[in-house]
Amino acid sequence: MTQRSGSADLPLHGGRVPKWLGDRMTRLGAVLCQAIIHHYGRDELLRRLAHPFWFQSFGAVMGMDWHSSGITTSVIGALKRGLTPLSGELGIHVCGGRGAHSRKTPHELEMIGERVGFDGAALATASRLVAKVDSAAVQDGFDLYLHGFIVTDDSRWVVVQQGMNGDRRQARRYHWLSEGLKSFVDQPHTAIEGERQGEIVNLTDHRAEASRSGQLDLLRQLGPDRIVHEFAAIEPAATEAKRDSAQPMLPNLVMPAHHDVRESDIVMRRLHGNISAAIESGPTDFPELLLVPGVGARTVRALAMVAEVVHGAPCRFSDPARFSLAHGGKDRHPFPVPLKVYDETIAVMKSAVAKAKLGREEELAALQRLDGQARRLERYVTGPSLKEIVAGEFDQSHLLGGRSVFGPEPPPASPAQPLPAASPKRSG
Template sequence: MPKLYFNGKRTADLPLHYGHVPAWLAQRMSALAGPVIESIILEYGHAAVLTRLSDPLWFQAFGAVLGMDWHSSGITTSVMGALKRALNNRFDDLGIYVCGGKGKHSRETPNEIVRLSDRTGLNGTELVRSSKLSAKVDNTAVQDGFQVYLHTFVITRSGEWAVIQQGMNELTGMARRYHWRSGMFTSFVETPHSFIYGHNQGEILNLTDKNAISTKNAILDVAHQDLQYMLPEIRKIVMPTHHNVTAADVNLKRLGSILALAQENEVRRFDDLLLMEGVGPRTIQSLTLVSEVIHGTPARFTDPARFSFAHGGKDGHPFPVPTKVYDETINILKSSVEHARIGDSDKATAIKNLTVLAQQLEHNFEPDPSSFDKVIEKERRDSHLYGGRTVFGKSKPPRNGQLKLF
């Protein structure tokens, strides 16, 4: 059989991380993920949630906003776990449900789909088939050296679905994430993926490639299977293997406009608009990045590392998770959703306008590259004031002028 190249548009590195998400962060991730998704549903509908989940850059930015390490494979497991905890017990209300997970939980996906279908009248047989086929294609039809170990199947009340699954290659220490979206393809073996998210590592066996027709014909002669062909579209995004966040990882013009908006004088300027009495500049910084996750267009997510400036990262990169700011962001977003549900959209509009205001500032903003490290240094120095935490412990005040994080 010939070996074929992936030659799509974008791929990205996802270094394998084997750590765990501490309880204090996992609880907050679910608490924030829920109102973010609910805000998208209220503003744009269920289909928009699936479209965002099938975009790897949006997904990576979402995970960074939730406080996960901005570039690692752990984002996939933790984000989908947070969504499952936040959404499933509110299906009757929100109309979106997450099945599956990592390892043994992925094998429970068919049973979870059937139980939901029995309860709602959805076509469980077809949904289970879609789940199994998506896993088979990524594990068997595309043999790229990555063994699928995580499979999640997201269903809306109308029966639309998305798949987010991930494979690992322990020899290279890399992961590859696969994104599917119902309605974006006509056959499971004919341009099925919305994206494949991973590092291009050279030659692979790809039975969905159009150039594999002779190979497939030989297989058909033996197995009499109706295999189709077409190269899946791939977004090629080069994600670095380094753990820390550098200026090169971030669009400084975009980040700079957000930081400028969050300064005291800007907050005072927009008090009446924001309708958020007493909210400080650090919370505005987080809310603006969360606002962009909810309302931003696809072109705004090309630098997912920028979104780690909302709530840091559990390993301390770019800085410890500011739990006090995180909790304030959760409370404000929950409040805006609750008010929007009863027809009072002032807070939701104010949060949406943060994205607009940041983009307006961005037009004429000239970033100072030398200030990037100073921003991170300040965040780390002040981390103890914001309840900073990492997997290593709580942030402590600087001693004798020396910065001490843990």
């Protein structure tokens, strides 16, 4: 994936991730990162973490609230817990976090630098500069409260940090990538996510270079008191003579306020491709994925989305809500987390990665083929509506260990109905 700019609206949500989900997010997040590094290398993992659409999809496939700001905190926390024990093997380190943990980032970088041999002091300076740019140079009304710094043994890094605007109940996520970064103050972001809320003072825009230089000259020549006086005199005229400096439209991921997943949030042909690949092709074409006891078509369907997170191109993540159909959501949207399916997904992925380390690639290769099969089928399959899919999940939830923040899912009042299968009929 290449660097890109983008934006998104992120509703600000509070609450905590329950331990039963946090532990699973830790395990699944770690094994997915291992699979990506195995196939594509550490640099590719950093590029994906710097991609706001992929990052949101990554959190959604792990059972978090698919549209909320909580994905940022939970994903960074899960990766820190899951990848730290593997740092010696993978050569990747996760630092920082939320609140007080964010302020410990420079010290963590210096300690890791001493241990593995990179310049921890220089990276600590980079961490401070990144935070300063997003809190001072980009004056957008959001106060930073989370700073995650992921670095490799060869000093390449990605930063994901987030600010909040409590009055508007909105969050904004910022993505940085060291690859191709030439300046901390001249268009350094790979992406900024958040709702457009009027004019933003962005001194990191390349068009602001003259402004940055001019501000330094004014400070040297006039001093702060004279600057305040001059500003008071010119502000009315500046308002009337405001120049049109509109920035070109950027890709914009809109995370809606509604909790339920709707068809308007999903590219349905992609979802039908995932379902069809699992129901029709999974048991017969991918027997390697069914070696784990208990794994059936429902788990293969989740694996089809997991495989897409590992192998998908950037354009595949324009609908992060779709990935919540893999393992549901902790708040019962789109449905309770099916713990049996989740655990089987982790078991299959761990088995595939472990065997790949020994040179036996058949299971990881099967996941890659499953992703390709889903992509081919989506060109012509039709299938059930999202409402039918979600209803089927709720009917089966108690059988699949369904759980949410409200507790285990009870059996439905009416008899369970089987989930309608996708049909390989060409749509007109």
